[in-house]
Amino acid sequence: MKISDSKRxxxxxxxxxxxxxxxAYYEKEIEPNVIERYSIYHAEKSYYKKMFPKLSKRCSIVSTDVQDTIESTMPALMKTFFGSTDVVTIQGADGSDNDDSRAQKMQQLINYQLEKNRFFMTFYxxxxDALITNLGIVKVDWDREYKQQQQQITLDAESYEQFAMQAQEQKWKIINISDNPxxxxxxxxxxxxxLSVNQPRVMNVLASEFRYSPDAIDLESADFIAHxxxxxxxxxxxxxxNGMYDHVDDLTEKATTPVYTVLDKQNNEDIDxxxxxxxxxxxxxxxxxxxxNINMSDDEDGELTPMIITVSNGVILRMEENTYQRNPFFVLSPRTDPxxxxxxxxxxxxxxxxxxxxxAIIRQMIYNMAQGNDSKMAIxxxxxxDINDITENAQFIRVNGAVSEALQPIPTAPLQSWTFNMLEYLDTQKENRTGITKYNQGLDSNSLNKTATGINIITQQANQRLELIARIFAETGMYDMFRFLxxxxxxFINEETVIRLTNGPMQIDPSDLEGDFDLVVNAGMGAGAKQTNLQNLQMLQGIITQLASVGMAGPQQFYNVTKRTIEEIGYKNVDDFVISPDKMQPTQPKQPEASESVRAAITDAPWEVQAQFWQKQGFQVRPEWFTEKVVQDATQIAVDAHSKADAARGGGINGQLPTRQATTASSAGQASQNQPAIPQTAAVQYPQAGGDGIGATTGAGQGNALQGLSGGM
Known part of the structure; x- marks a missing residue:
């Protein structure tokens, strides 16, 4: 941004x-508390030497309750955010199928980008940091990297001139030019x-690197935040x-040695x-x-503009308007302060x-036990x-008179029974305050003789405090970070992108990322919660089975339940186990067939009986099936009648039918030969819902056939 020197x-x-x-605010309020919390977490002996100077001369052991509790909390939190289910789910704003498809692509793209950033360790x-210092900080920005690559292009004479000007301006290296006739x-x-890298970058920020205006109550409303x-x-x-900064030469002349803070030196003891x-x-x-937020105009009452300005020793190295419309820092805290x-x-x-x-108690206990095991002697x-027998720890100590008169141990107070009660009380208070108990750590051997249901209830109750912390993390830092991503x-994605998924590549066009999206937080945790979810899914599967019997559920609903069950078990790639309904190949319905004996028996039955039989078998019965059969039967009856009449009159030559009759019989026989029996014809029809009526239509067809036959005769 070009501005005047006075404005600069x-x-x-x-x-x-x-x-x-x-x-000033950081050095007075933040750094001392952060240093103290790190000292407590690491159980530093120097810290407790200042707190208990007399006890430290006798014993230097330190209890590590804070470190143990935080280390026990981390597995549950990591399992919550990196289990099979996305903690923050992206959904379409209007709920349409197209919107949901774009939301799914955005979800998969962000998951892929976080994976490329090794987000597991970043989140850890x-x-x-949030559990130890009260505030964990990450910064998200956009990373663009370019690499030199050899390319070839074919140009006509006019285009070549434009290309040559562009190459000179962009400082491209021309390797070879050859004629193309x-x-x-x-x-x-x-x-x-x-462009080789075009993706967001997520990085941890140390407490010693984070600055903000003292009057800010949240990151969104802060007028000044700096890295x-x-x-x-x-x-x-x-x-x-690389074109990132400017005026570095001016900085070289003005630069002074930086002043390192106490936390800087603690983070890097070998700092130079x-x-x-x-x-x-x-x-x-x-x-x-x-x-x-800075007034960039000459009017003192002008509007504040969000700016990103990099400055060092009074020299501005870079200045641009903040296109993000917010700062790129996101924080986690287990206990929020409004x-x-x-x-x-x-x-x-x-x-x-x-x-x-x-x-303090453990040091006193150890000192008391040391006195009892290695008590002092009165001499x-x-x-x-000879006193040297005592000082030199001789095997034989020479005394004059009774040993009890020469040597006598100094009595020590026994370890009081309430000491252990006090330790147990402190452990109970720690569990009550943090929610980290022996149950959710799997360390309570006394629970082995209790019922599984009872232990499940106790574990779920113990997980409530951890679930609250996970929910706060998800609703604050994670939610804001996903919205920013x-x-x-x-x-910044302005060209087609291909990402790698577990079941193959996915192509994403910039138009797929447009529109508004809603974010939904899903934060459940712990083995108890997972077991409860699996039980609920089993119950839901039974409900869907009942709904399917009345047409209120189908393959998609069964797939959803199965998919969710597989995810709860812990597998992310559901496609390895079940096929989505929209990817299934359509299958032809299997046609039920009647047995040979039934088909043979039904063939000789009247056509009305046959029609009713095939309808009950699930076929769509059509009247024309039976019209041809009626014609065949009527023709055969007429032929037989003529044959008997001719035989009675002695007609025909050598017992053969007249030409017209023979032709009719031959036609009837041929028709019978070309047209299979009704059951065979019906057996190849697919069953359909409902069926055509037979009544009047079949009767009319039969009447027409008989009229034609009698007319022909």
Whole structure:
């Protein structure tokens, strides 16, 4: 963004005021609490040496309740967010089939992008930072990378001139140019950058790198948020070559050695705060990538514009309008505070006092046991022959008189019984505060003699606190991040993309990502919840089976239940086990067939009986089936009658029928031969719902056939 020097200086002054205020708030309020929580989590001996100076001289053991509790919490949280079911589901805003199809593609695209970012480890650090420091932070931006690739293009003479100008402007390398007589132009081989990476980038942000204005109550309304980084001048110069930064030379002249905070040095104990400056590229500078609302006009009452400004030592390296319309930071906290970005009380604070108490009690117990096992002795020097027998731990101690008078152990107080009761009380309080119990860790051996139902109920009750934490994570940081990823994909994916799925590649066009989407949070957790879900799915399958009998459920509903069951078991690729109804090949219905004996018997029955029989078998009976059969039967009857009459009159030659009769009989026989019997004809028909009536239609057909026959005779 091109602005005047005076406006640039004005912006730098405003940003510097915001940076100073944010740094002061961080050093006073945030950093001391973060350092203390890390010390408690790591159970640092130096921390407890300051807390219990006298006890630390006798024993240095430290209870690790905070670390144990957080490490026990992480598996359940990771299973919740990386199980078989998506915690945040994308749905179409209007509920149409086209909208749902686009939502499904967006869901699969984001899942693929998170997988490419190795989001499992990113989320692990994100959630763990939240449990330890009260606030886990990730930053999401868009990553575009280009690589030089050799390409070939065929151009006519006119197009070649335009290409040559573009190649010179873009600094493309022309490798070879050859004539192409077919087009009257040239074949050009050149080397140019090709987009190789075009996807979001998700990264963890340390507490020491996050700054915001002290008066902000949430990230959305903050006027100033910055990502503070310590970088080298060589890094900035390379970024300038890539077109990211500018004015790096001005920064080189003004740069000063950065001031490292206490947390900076704790995060990196080997940090080099006095680097070798013989090579200027090794010099370090403090860089602030600021997301601020700034008045960019000359009017002091002008509207604030969301800006992204990168500044270091009073030099603006990059300035652009924030097209995201928000900052790219997303936070998780197990305990939310409606008036603070960084909550004052967190997960560690719930257990810290209990860990302190257990540390003091355990140290006293160990010291008491040491005194009992290695008690002090009272010595009467007048009764000893040589004191060196005691000091040198000799095998034989020489005494004058009775041993009990020369040596006597100093009595020590026995370990009180209520000490163990106190430890048990502290463990119970820890379970009540955190929800992490022996039941959901599988460590309670006393529960083996209880019923499975009872243990399931206890486990579900113990998981409630963990489910609440998971739900807060999903509804805050995860929800906001998914919403941001949807927007970034719509902004920056401008060409067709192919992603890899478990069952093959999927092609995504930018038009597939357009429109509005709704987000639905699904956060359930724990073995108890999974078992309950499986039981509910079994009950639902029975209900759908009953609904299918009355036509209120079909293959799609059975597929949905089966798919959900497979996902609850823990398998993501459902297509390995069941075929979706929309991918099934249509099958021809199997035609029921009557037995040979029934078919033979029904053939000789009247046509009305045959029609009723085949209708009951599920066939659609048509009258014309029986019309030809009636004609055949009537013809045969007439032929037989003429034969008998001629025989009685002695007609015919050598007992043969007259020519007309023979022709009629032959025609009837041929018709009988060409037309199979009714059962065979009916047997090849597919059953259909309903059927054509027979009554009047069949009767009319029969009457017409008989009239034609009698007329012919």
């Amino acid at each position: 200086d004005e912006i730098v002054n405003k940003l510097q005021q915001d940076i100073d205020a944010a740094n 650090q994100w959630a763990k 077919n087009v009257g132009g040239f074949d050009v081989i050149y080397e140019a950058p090709v 503070r980084k310590i970088v080298s001048l060589d890094y900035l110069r390379k970024q300038q070559e 705060d006095q680097p070798n400056t013989s090579d200027s590229g090794r010099r370090k500078v403090e860089l602030y990538e600021c997301y601020a 008036h603070k970005i960084w909550p004052e009380s967190g997960f560690v604070d719930l257990i810290a006092q209990l860990q302190h108490s257990k540390t 009467d020097l007048s009764k000893l022959v 949807i927007k970034m994909n719509q902004l």
